[in-house]
Amino acid sequence: MADQHDDPTRPGATPDLADLQHWTWVMGRAQQMMMEQGLGLIEASKAAPGAAATPFANPALVRQAQDFWQENIALWQRLVDPAAAVPPPPQSEGDARDRRFKAAAWREDPWFDWIRRSYNLIADHMLRGVDALDGVPEKQKEQLRFAARGLVDAMSPSNFAMTNPEVVEKTIETRGQNLLDGLKHMLADIGKGQLTHTAEGAFEVGRNLATTPGKVVKRTPLYELIQYTPTTERVGTIPLVIFPPWINRFYILDLTPEKSFIRWAVEQGITVFMVSWKSADASLKDVVWDDYIAAQVDAIDTVRGVLDVPAVHTVGYCVAGTTLAATLALLAARGEASRVASATFFTAQVDFAQAGELQHFVTDDQLALIGTLSPQGFLDGRYMALTFNLLRGRDLIWNYVTNNYLLGSDYAPFDLLHWNGDTTNLPAKWHLSYLTDLYRDNLLVQPGAMSVAGEALDLTRVTTPAYVQAGREDHIAPAESVWKITHLFQGPLRFVLAGSGHIAGVVNPPAAGKYQYWTNESGATTLADFVAGATETKGSWWPDWLGWLRGVSAEDVVAEGARLPGEGALPALGEAPGEYVRAR
Structure with missing residues (x-):
């Protein structure tokens, strides 16, 4: 068996000359393809007749396309020749707080650093692209933003075994046992038709939840x-x-x-x-x-x-x-x-x-x-649970895909998430009319x-x-x-x-000493005015x-x-x- 230090597929392994030549060619060819594509898009935006029919007739999208390809080429240059490349821009506050990329390897390993930066670049430009669209009603644009954010969260490299350094390291360390454990978790969730968020059996209504006499x-x-x-x-x-x-x-x-x-x-x-x-x-x-x-x-x-x-x-x-x-x-x-x-x-x-x-x-x-999901006259609560999970997909879906499916970690006990997964079925006729009369038509x-x-x-x-x-x-x-x-x-x-x-804003007991609240005795007419003149009080x-x-x-x-x-x-x-x- 070859020594693991000689395995060029292992993260951190030192490649030989042939490997360097191969990957240099791959990166150079990728760089050439991106340059050709970027230049082609920019040239297309300059076409006279018919240009207005393309999205690149929008000057904001043209600038964004130029920025994207320039930044993408800079990423490749930093990977191929770090010493000669322009130093990367400092990470934003949002990037620094992103728990998906908290592991040191996301920044210290050149390969995973490039993956992380490439993802952030693509995500940023996808969301900016929605904002730059002309002639789209604001309500539809909000729907596009929501869909784009969902797609961006789903395509994160942290969600895939081969592009997440923590998963790669764990897989090598456990010889794949983490993937088997994660598969067990995933199959169990498929069996019950719902994502698990907390340890099974840790909580029970009447035993350690809902115990007030x-x-x-x-x-x-x-x-x-x-x-x-x-x-x-x-x-x-x-x-x-x-x-x-x-x-x-x-x-x-x-x-x-x-x-x-x-x-x-x-x-x-x-x-x-x-x-x-x-x-x-x-x-x-x-x-x-x-x-x-x-x-x-x-x-x-x-x-x-x-x-x-x-x-x-x-x-x-x-x-x-x-x-x-x-x-x-x-x-x-x-x-x-x-x-x-x-x-x-x-x-x-x-x-x-x-x-x-x-x-x-x-x-x-x-x-x-929704009308087709309720043949017996009631909506299965798991559909509503999925809807609310989608509102916070990064925290309530993909976080668990990474930790429990890929890393194979056991679930931690958490009373709030137990309640979150304790679904309730809804009368279908009421639910549909509620969404229609209130959310859609705002009749109340x-x-x-x-x-x-x-x-x-x-x-x-x-x-x-x-x-x-x-x-x-x-x-x-x-x-x-x-x-x-x-x-x-x-x-x-x-x-x-x-x-x-x-x-958490509601369930905040005084003894916890968490968060704060704002009051305003001056009779504000808008929420902005209320906040501007509000008094902050620490705690519940x-x-x-x-x-x-x-x-x-x-x-x-x-x-x-x-x-x-x-x-x-x-x-x-x-x-x-x-x-x-x-x-x-």
Whole structure:
């Protein structure tokens, strides 16, 4: 067997003269081909008749083509003759933070350094090429940018075994065992039809997730109502009803005890009720948006009745926040707005004109495709999981392809990613109408354009005190989009901009000491003005919300009788977290 130091295919091996001659010829021929192609494109741009019909009639694209080929030739020159080549430009801050290329070999090994720089050059010019397009509507250009970013992330050399130095080194070190381990991971994911993000068996609902003590006090075909056990002698007079998004399991607000918003709220002396939505099956095939609004009204009235109180506080997270806004409009139309003492919105949108990258999935073709995916009347939650993964493909797809398929690494336990993969099925009729009526046609902000139970909805009639929280880096419900609710509601409103995104910006317990939030007491009319005049506070926004809630009502009562789950008019049906959260 030849010594590994003599193997010219091994990274870092010293090639002999014949190898040098061969690769010099390859590089020289490649350089010649690129020069010929680049010069041809530039000459084509100068053609007189018919030039306007080509994309290279655009001066910006001409300059970009010239830049691309010049920079590409410079890369080849640095690889062939580093001493004579022009030094490379300093890496940008973005390049320095790119975790895909954190290994030293990406910069210290000339071959992999060239691969990395070539990829970054191509990626940069692909994205710049979209920006340089003339005559393309901005909405279509945004779709092209999204598609280009997805393609750029997919073609990264870190995603392929032979162009990733860490994978090459690992393969040599383990004699290929990493690839076999990775294949095992990949086949398991293919078998379940879903990408794995965290260690199997590390988490279980009711064991180390969703463990806040409480009882199920009501069960309908669409939801369970959970009442949590008080831990203080006295509790606020007005109870809190939380509506989580039905596209995910409710325990995002009741993760491990140290991260649980529910547990924290109970510890602050709040009587907390949680709605746990049922994952759709064929029995829910006729459920529409009106049914979710009716369910919210029913939960509100149930809590009012069992505790004998005139009103409740409410929280709506994401799509359930959108529905909560519609619920408030419905109650206002009926003259029943007083049933809700306050409404809190976690990263919720009502105006979808700037709804972010999810709008790329509501084209007519996409909607037609979605309609074919639900033959039994419900949409498999794995499709939605894939959609959200695509929004952050680099982190939620390709990172795992590299680490778990190519390097063969075991999965790390992570409660948030366990929840992320705990998919929920959706009623197909409701899901399609939601995408069409809200994301595509933006009907909710048009007074009277949508009706529920025979009542026309008008958000400008809502006067309920509202607390609106947005995430500064939210890619699902962009802060600019969430802000628009401030132009619609007519009652007292507090807007808070939290650090981080759609999940971490919400699930940020005070004890963690992470992130920050911004407030502005000057009455800004735009988000930009809000940010410009905002005051930054380190840590969680939860205490700010608690202070606001107590400002609405500071009265309290003894935590006894109906304040104890199962001790009121509704007997306990089982222990929290209930049955629906476990149903698949």
